[in-house]
Amino acid sequence: MSPHIRLDPGxxxxxxxxxxxxxxxxxxxxxxxxxxxxxxAAVGRIxxxxxxxxxxxxxxxxxxxxxxxxxxxxxxxxAVVGIGGxxxxxxxxxxxxxxxxTGDPAEYLSEPGxxxxxxxxxxxxxxTITGSGSELTSFATIYVGHHKHSLDHPSARADxxxxxxxxxxxVPVPTAAASxxxxxxQAVESAWAVAATAESxxxxxxxxxxxxxxxxxATGRGDFADPGLRAELARGAALAGxxxxxxxxxxxxxxxxxxxxxxxxxxxxxxxxxxRWLIGHNAAATDADTRHPEGADALRGLIGSLQQICLHGTGxxxxxxxxxxxxxxxxxxxxxPRRDWQEDLAGSRxxxxxxxxxxxxxxxxxxxxxxxxxxxxxxxx
Numbered sequence: 001m002s003p004h005i006r007l008d009p010g011x012x013x014x015x016x017x018x019x020x021x022x023x024x025x026x027x028x029x030x031x032x033x034x035x036x037x038x039x040x041a042a043v044g045r046i047x048x049x050x051x052x053x054x055x056x057x058x059x060x061x062x063x064x065x066x067x068x069x070x071x072x073x074x075x076x077x078x079a080v081v082g083i084g085g086x087x088x089x090x091x092x093x094x095x096x097x098x099x100x101x102t103g104d105p106a107e108y109l110s111e112p113g114x115x116x117x118x119x120x121x122x123x124x125x126x127x128t129i130t131g132s133g134s135e136l137t138s139f140a141t142i143y144v145g146h147h148k149h150s151l152d153h154p155s156a157r158a159d160x161x162x163x164x165x166x167x168x169x170x171v172p173v174p175t176a177a178a179s180x181x182x183x184x185x186q187a188v189e190s191a192w193a194v195a196a197t198a199e200s201x202x203x204x205x206x207x208x209x210x211x212x213x214x215x216x217x218a219t220g221r222g223d224f225a226d227p228g229l230r231a232e233l234a235r236g237a238a239l240a241g242x243x244x245x246x247x248x249x250x251x252x253x254x255x256x257x258x259x260x261x262x263x264x265x266x267x268x269x270x271x272x273x274x275x276r277w278l279i280g281h282n283a284a285a286t287d288a289d290t291r292h293p294e295g296a297d298a299l300r301g302l303i304g305s306l307q308q309i310c311l312h313g314t315g316x317x318x319x320x321x322x323x324x325x326x327x328x329x330x331x332x333x334x335x336x337p338r339r340d341w342q343e344d345l346a347g348s349r350x351x352x353x354x355x356x357x358x359x360x361x362x363x364x365x366x367x368x369x370x371x372x373x374x375x376x377x378x379x380x381x
Contacts, residue, residue, distance in 0.1 A: 003125075003136065003158045007234060009227065011164040015042040015081070018124055018160045022079035026072045026099075026121075027052045028092040030084030033128035037167045039083045051075045053095070056088040059260055059267065061143045065094045065105045072099040079122045082158075085179070086132030086267070089125050090140035093156040096123040109142060109149040117155065124160040128167040130233045131179030131268060133186050133241025135161045141257075148257035157245070163238055165230040175266070176224045177328035182268030183237040184211055184325070185275045188318065189250040190243035192282060192302055192354045194291050200246035203239055208306065210236030212313025212321075219324035251357050252278050254349035255341060263337060269329045273336065276322045277365040278353070279303065285355040292354040299354050336366035 006014060019025055025048045034040055034054075043050060053068045072080070072095045080099070082092025098105050100120035108115055125135035134140070138157035139150045168176065190196060190204035214229040214236070224230055256270035265273070283303040285296040292299040310318045326332055341362040344350065350357060 003161045005136075005161045005163065005238065007163040007165075007238060009164060009166045009231065010038075011162045012038050012042045012126055012167060014162060015039075015124070015126065016045045016047060018162065019046055019048065019079050019081070019122075022077075022122065023048050024075060024077045025050045025079045025081060026075055026077035026095060027081045027083060028056060028068060028088055028095060029054060029082075030088040030128065031055045033084055033167065033171065036170045037128055038164070039126060039128060039167060043081075043083070048079075051077070053091070056084060056091050058085075058087050059141075059143055060087050060091050061145075062106050062109070062149075065091055065142055068095050069098050069105050077121055079124065081124045081126065082135075083126040083128060085127070085129045086134040086141070086182075089127065089132070089134040090142065090151075092123065092125065093134075093140040094142065094151055096121050097151065097153060097156050106144065109144070109151055112151065112153050115153050115155065119155050122160070123156075123158045124162065125158040126162045126164070126167070127234075129171050129175065129179050130165070130168050130230065130237045131176075131181070131183035133183065133237060133244060135163065136238060136241035137245045143261055146258070146261040148261065161238075163234050165227065165234040168224070168230050168234070169227070171224070173223055174329045177325045178266040178268035178272075180211075180215060180218070180224075180233065180268070181272035181275075181322065181325045181329070183207075183233070183240050184215065184322070185252050185268070185271040186240035186244045186249060187211060187236070188275060188279070188306060189252055190240065190247040191306060192292070192299065193247035193250050194293065194352045194354055196247040200243045204243035204247070205306075205309070207236050207239035207243055208309055209313065210239060212310060215321060215325070216314035219321065219328060222328065248352055249349050250278075251345070251350050251353035254347055254353075255344050255362065258339065258341075258344055259337075265331070266329065269326065269331050272322050272326055273331070273334060274366075276319050279307075279318055281357070281361065281365060282353070282355045289356040290354060291351075291356060338363070338367060
C-alpha cells in the first residue's frame with residue numbers, strides 16, 4: 001500500500017490530526033532538527049500519551065535499534081512517528097516493524113522472512129531534511145560494526161508522510177548539500193538500475209528534472225535559503241525516494257557505506273564521490289559487460305539522456321553538478337582512501353548496477369584525480 005503524502009509548507013502542523021485515533025504514540029526523532037523546527041511544537045499538540053526516543057545518532061547501529069525497540073515494546077504504542085533525517089526515520093521503521101515481534105532486532109536483519117506481514121502500529125514519517133528518501137521506502141539502513149545491513153520488508157513503508165519544506169530551513173549548508181547529493185544519486189541510480197521498471201524509471205527521470213533547477217540555483221548562490229527552492233527540492237527528493245523503493249539503488253550506494261562507517265564521510269557525500277566516476281564507467285558499457293536488461297546501446301543512450309537533462313536544467317553535465325555540491329559540503333578535491341572493495345561489491349546493490357564492476361575497476365577510478373566528464377553522446381542544448 002502506498003503512503004498518504006502531504007507535501008506543503010506547514011504540513012507538520014497536521015501531525016496531531018493524522019494520528020487520530022491513536023492513544024499511545026512513540027516518537028523517534030533526531031537532535032538539532034527536532035528542537036529547532038516546528039516539529040517539537042506539533043508533537044506537543046498530540047492528543048495522546050506520547051513517549052519519545054530522542055537524539056538518534058547518524059548512521060544508527062543495531063545497539064541503538066535494540067534500545068529503541070525495547071522502549072517501544074515496554075510502551076506498547078498504537079502509532080509510531082519518525083521525525084528527522086534518514087537515520088531517525090530508519091530507526092522509526094525498525095520500531096514500527098519490530099515492536100510486535102519478540103526476537104532480538106539483529107535476528108530480523110538476517111532473517112526478514114520471519115517478520116509478520118502486518119504491523120501492530122501505524123507509521124508516520126516526517127522528514128526534517130530533504131534528500132534521504134527514507135520517508136517513502138520500505139527499507140532501513142542499520143550498521144553492525146562497520147558493516148551495513150538492511151531491514152527490508154514491505155511493512156516498513158509508512159502509512160502517512162508529512163513533507164514540510166520549512167523544516168529544512170535551519171539545516172546547515174554542508175549537511176543540506178550532502179542530502180541533495182543523495183537525492184540526485186537516487187534519481188540517477190534508479191534510472192539506470194537493473195531492477196528498474198518502466199514506471200520507476202519514468203519517476204526517476206521526473207525526479208531528476210525536478211531536482212536540477214533548484215540545485216543549479218543553490219550551487220550558484222551557495223545556500224538553500226529560498227523557501228521555494230526548498231519546496232522544489234523536497235518534491236524532487238520525494239519522487240526519487242518513490243523510484244528507489246521499486247528499483248533500489250546501485251553501486252554508488254553500495255560503495256558509499258565503507259566511506260561513511262570507516263572514514264566518517266556523510267552518507268550523501270560518500271554516494272556522490274562514487275556516483276561521479278560511475279557515470280563514465282557505466283557509459284562505457286559493452287555487450288560483454290552490461291547487466292542492463294535492454295543492452296549496452298540502451299544503457300549508453302539512457303546515460304546520454306540523463307546528461308542532456310542535466311545540461312538543460314543546469315547548463316553543466318552531471319559530474320560538474322556533483323563537484324559543485326561536494327564543494328558546498330566541503331569535500332572538494334577529496335582523495336579516496338585505498339582499500340579492497342571486494343566486500344562492498346558482494347551485495348545486491350552492487351549487482352543492481354547496469355555494468356559489471358570489479359574491485360580493480362573501483363581502484364582504477366578512485367586512485368587518480370577527478371574522473372573526466374563523459375557525455376555519452378549528449379550535446380549542450
